[in-house]
Each structure stands twice: as structure tokens, then as C-alpha cells.
Amino acid sequence: MIQNFISMNGYGFFVWLSFAITFLACGIVYYKTYKTLKKYEKDFAKELDQLSEAERKLVLEKSKVASQFLASYNKSI
Amino acid sequence: MLTKKVKKRVSFLSLLLIFLVIAVFFILKSLTSNILYFKSPTDIQLSQDVISKKKIRVGGMVKKNSIKINNQEIKFVITDFKNEIYVSYSGTVPNLFSEGKGVVAEGKLKDKNFFVADRILAKHDENYMPPELKDLMKTNVK
């Protein structure tokens, strides 16, 4: 039964290879996207951190994204 | 919202698209003979110049009860239900090659009715069903 499942009546190579390629490719793209996102988040947080107190206050007040970002980013650390 | 600039861009795009559609249409039209992956037996009957030197592909259905195998040679008939062509081939055929199913043969024409293939491709149709259902249909037909 297991043997049959793996060999797929002779089509096993093609079936398993196509599923493997699909999920491997998707996995790699996910990993790369995730990495890039984290890198940008880190850089952005660093840049916000380096601003002077007054500047940061102004930025957070004016930009909703920046304030939302900082809130969720601080939570995730 | 519809400022002058927007209108200008809309007309530019419409012109571009219309031009492209016409261009693509004529390109595809003139390339039809190259785009066709195979010719049907009828196409071959109707064609004026049968160049027997050139490799072509013929496609259609394998006629029922027409497959004859002796030694290495397989002979069968490709039909499009209007015209037929005899095919001879030696070599292995794909698993899905069978009577009443689609086939594409690659090779050279001997004459308008006889084709010598050096490669056979099976053409699948768009129907997908489990084997039990197929058996059921067969018994119902009988």
C-alpha cells in the first residue's frame, strides 16, 4: 500500500517531482520575501530610532504608518 | 476628475491597444501554418504541394480496429472522420496511445494517403474521470 503510494503505478517520479518543485519554489519565495520584509522593518526601526526626540515625535504624529509600524514592531520583539 | 491630461492618456492607450490588437491579429494570421502544431488528414488532402522531403506532423484520432502490429512495425490509420491517412511507425509508443484516442505523428509523407512516422505523441482529451466510472459507462452503452 505504501509502496503503491510512492510509486504511483509508475508515475511516481513525475508526480512527486512536480509536487516537490512546486512546494520547494513556493517555500524559497516565502523565505526570501520574509527575509526582505524583516530587513526593511529592522532598517526602518533603526532609522526611527536614530531621529532626535523632537523629530521622531513629529514623524509619528504625522505618519500613521510609522506609528502603527512602531507599535507592532515593538510588540514583536 | 477627467482633466485634459487624463483624456489624452486614455486616447493614447486606446489607440495603442487597437493598433496592437490589429497587429497581433495579422501576425498570427500570417503565421497560422507555423502555429498549427499538426495538420489533419483533410488539410493534407486539400494541400496542393505535398513536399515529401519536409518533416510534418499529422494529427487526429486513431481509427478503431486499425492498429496492426507485426515485429517492430506498428501500422494504424489516423482519421478526422472526413479523411484518413495510413501511418507506419517503428519504435515505442506513449502509454496513452490507443484506438479511438487522439494522436500526433511526426514524420514524412510518402504520398497523400501514406505517412511514415518517426515519432508518435499521444494527444489527451479534456475529460477526466475515475476508472470505475468509465467501466460503468461502457456497460451502459452495451
Place this chain on the structure above:
Amino acid sequence: MLDLINPSRIFNLIEKLINFINSIFFVLLIIALTFALVLSPPDYLQGDSVRIMYVHVPSAWIGLASFTAIALLSILSFVFKIKNLNLITKSIAPIGLLFTCIAIITGSLWGQPTWGTWWAWDARITSMLILSIFYILFILTHKLIEKEDKANKVSNIIAIIGLINIPVIRYSVDWWNTLHQPSSIKLDGTSSIHPSMLLPLMLMLLVLLLYCALILLMKYKTEIIRIKKKNIKRI
């Protein structure tokens, strides 16, 4: 309508959606894979190689749908000069390219046991290859052209030109003799696939669509942060 693509309004929503998809994704993936690989029957003719269809067909659909979406958004962006739309098209493009390539490769893996060849220059397969070239051109313009405005403009035009290719792909199997079989699922909803095989197909489509949504959201979030970071002195 414009509110929906305004980054500052949907930034929190993106975060929530990503978490939601992450929480249900693996359960659905396992269900879909069980149906696709174990529970669904083999085909009466193709045997078990029919299972390749469960990744091939959804991938091809996603490849086509992504390009259509990119092209339509590009038209809007080109006409009304809405910059945020370009952030979205830029986020969709890699997903579309990924799935177009998957469709081509799995199609080739299906073609070898069924047709008897890895590759055929028939109209459907060639037009699919052209689609992947359009994706590559689209992505390359953003990589090669430094000035953002110019890159947006060029990529919009590329997407709009590529739009012509979409109906050609869709109807290639009807217009010309191709080795590729005609569509099993018609636009009017009728299908020549048995329900026991349609279910895993739809489940796999759902899973892959969720994956696309996940990548799209993550990429879009990255783009928003990139823009905000660039403009940090101005905000």
C-alpha cells in the same frame, strides 16, 4: 475605493490578514494534499499522472490571473497616475512569474508520461512562455530603471502590451490545432472533470491562492515600509 489602497489605512489590516492566513494555512494545505495525493481516484486513462494536474492547473490560472490584474491596475495607474497601484503591481509580479514557471515545469513533467515528449512548440505552451517573458521584462524594468516615475511608466506599458497575450493563451487551444488539450472547465461553469477530481483541484487552488495573498501582503508591506523609509525626512 481609493481608501482601500491608502497605505496608512490598511497597514494594520495587512498585519492582521498575514496572521490570519498563517494560522489556517497549514491545516488547509494538509487537507488539500490528502485529497490530491491519496483520496482522489486515478484517471481512467492517465492513471496517477493526473495528480500533476492539481498543481499544474491552479498555477496556470494564477499565472494568467496575476498578469490580468497587473495589466488592469497598470491601465488605471497610467491613466490616473495613482502611485500606490504600482506598489501593488510590483508586489504581484514575482508571484505571477513563480506560478507561470511552475505551470510550465509541471506541464512538462506531465507531458513526458502522457504525450511522450517534454516539450512541444504548440500554441498554448509557446504563448505561456511568452507570458513568462513579459513577467521578466516587467520585473526587470523596476530593477534596472532607477528613477521610480520612469520605471512605473515603462512597466505599465509593458503590462498593457502583454495584456494582448492573455486571450491568446486562453483561446489558443480553440483557435489552432495544439497538442495541449482544450480547457476542461469552461467559462460558463460547465466542466468535463469528474467531481471527485474537481474537489482536490479546487482545494489546491484555494491553498495556492492563500499563499499568493500571503506573499502579496508581505511584499506590499515591504514596499510601504520602503517608501516611508525613503520619505522619512519629509513626513
